[in-house]
Each structure stands twice: as C-alpha cells, then as structure tokens.
Amino acid sequence: MPRLRLKDYLVVAGGILLIVLSLSFAHVNPAGSAADETVRVVNTPLPVTLQGTGTISGTVAATQSGTWNVGINGTPMFNLANPADIAKAEGIQHPYQKELECEWPNDNNHCDVSFTSPTNQRLVIEYVSGSCNLNPGMQLLDVHVITFVGGVRVVHSVGIVNPAGGNFFGNVIVQLGQAVRIYADQGTQVEITVLESGVGNTLQVCGWAISGQAVDVS
Numbered sequence: 001m002p003r004l005r006l007k008d009y010l011v012v013a014g015g016i017l018l019i020v021l022s023l024s025f026a027h028v029n030p031a032g033s034a035a036d037e038t039v040r041v042v043n044t045p046l047p048v049t050l051q052g053t054g055t056i057s058g059t060v061a062a063t064q065s066g067t068w069n070v071g072i073n074g075t076p077m078f079n080l081a082n083p084a085d086i087a088k089a090e091g092i093q094h095p096y097q098k099e100l101e102c103e104w105p106n107d108n109n110h111c112d113v114s115f116t117s118p119t120n121q122r123l124v125i126e127y128v129s130g131s132c133n134l135n136p137g138m139q140l141l142d143v144h145v146i147t148f149v150g151g152v153r154v155v156h157s158v159g160i161v162n163p164a165g166g167n168f169f170g171n172v173i174v175q176l177g178q179a180v181r182i183y184a185d186q187g188t189q190v191e192i193t194v195l196e197s198g199v200g201n202t203l204q205v206c207g208w209a210i211s212g213q214a215v216d217v218s
Contacts, residue, residue: 147184
C-alpha cells in the first residue's frame with residue numbers, strides 16, 4: 001500500500017473542515033406547537049364546546065325551557081302612587097256588594113243585621129247606604145258597622161241619619177249614603193246596627209246596601 005504524502009493529508013483535513021463549516025451555518029426551523037397556531041373558521045356552522053372561561057360579545061338569544069325562576073336581591077319596592085303597584089301590594093281585587101234588611105223591633109233598641117265576609121278574601125267596604133221607615137215617636141241616633149280585624153272587634157260610626165234639624169219625629173223615610181273605608185278579615189262576622197230612641201219601638205224596616213272590594217289573600 002503506498003504511503004500518503006503530506007499533500008494528501010492536507011486535502012483530507014480540508015474536506016472535513018468544509019463539512020463542519022457547512023453544518024454550522026445550516027438553519028433548522030423549530031416545529032411550532034398547536035398552541036401557537038390560530039385557526040379561523042368562516043361561515044361553517046360547527047358545534048363548539050367551550051372549556052374554561054370565554055367572552056361572548058353581541059346579542060345572545062335565549063329560549064325558555066321549563067319554568068324560569070328569578071332571584072331577587074334586597075327588598076322589592078312598590079310605588080304606591082301607581083294603581084298597578086297598589087294591586088300588586090294588596091292582591092287581586094273583586095267587586096263586592098251585599099243587601100241586608102232589618103225588621104223592627106229588636107232588643108236593646110237595636111236593629112241588627114249581620115253576615116260573614118268571604119272566605120280567603122279580605123273585605124274592604126267602601127260605601128254604605130240605607131233607608132229606614134220611621135213610625136211616629138221614633139228617632140234614629142247612629143248607624144254602626146262592626147267588623148273584626150286581626151281578631152279585634154272594631155265599631156265604625158257612619159253618622160246620624162236624622163234629617164237636618166236634629167230631633168225629628170214622624171212617619172217618614174230616612175236615608176243614608178256615605179263613603180267609608182272599613183276592613184274585615186276573611187271569614188269573620190260583619191254587623192250593621194241602628195241605634196234609635198223614641199216611643200213604642202215600632203220602626204217598620206231598614207234596608208241596607210254595602211259595596212266595596214273583596215281582596216284575595218293566600
């Protein structure tokens with residue numbers, strides 16, 4: 001085998017040096033991770049599942065499914081100057097009216113009639129009217145509407161029904177009509193009584209009409 005000369009060694013060493021230099025200048029791009037890439041899908045109705053926290057902008061439409069419950073923080077306020085809010089505060093109101101008749105005589109100079117207020121409804125009496133037939137020698141003193149509120153018996157005077165001038169005796173019709181605001185709890189007794197004085201206690205009859213509202217209670 002022939003011996004290598006110095007020139008041959010220099011040629012081999014130069015080739016190796018060129019290979020090393022070429023590798024040192026070579027640039028390799030690193031592979032990007034999936035998190036570094038942004039993918040944009042346009043006009044494609046694909047189902048999307050959100051994981052973590054996301055932000056939604058624009059208008060979002062919601063469709064009711066089942067019964068919705070709304071939580072209220074704090075105390076709701078009603079504007080009692082607004083008739084709609086008064087209805088909410090007091091409950092649903094129903095017109096109420098009733099006619100009653102009392103025949104004379106009655107014990108202790110009274111002509112009493114009574115009835116029971118509606119069950120599950122609070123009665124609000126707003127107007128009382130009446131007509132009494134007086135025989136000679138009799139005088140009406142006062143008319144009372146008696147109700148129960150919170151278990152307490154309350155007597156309301158709706159005025160003396162004598163004609164102007166005070167002491168009046170005679171066989172006449174005496175009438176009364178007065179706006180009031182009288183409350184009665186549900187399922188309790190309401191009484192209208194006439195106080196009278198005179199000779200004979202022979203008043204023939206008194207007829208009464210009351211009107212107002214029956215308010216639903218739970």
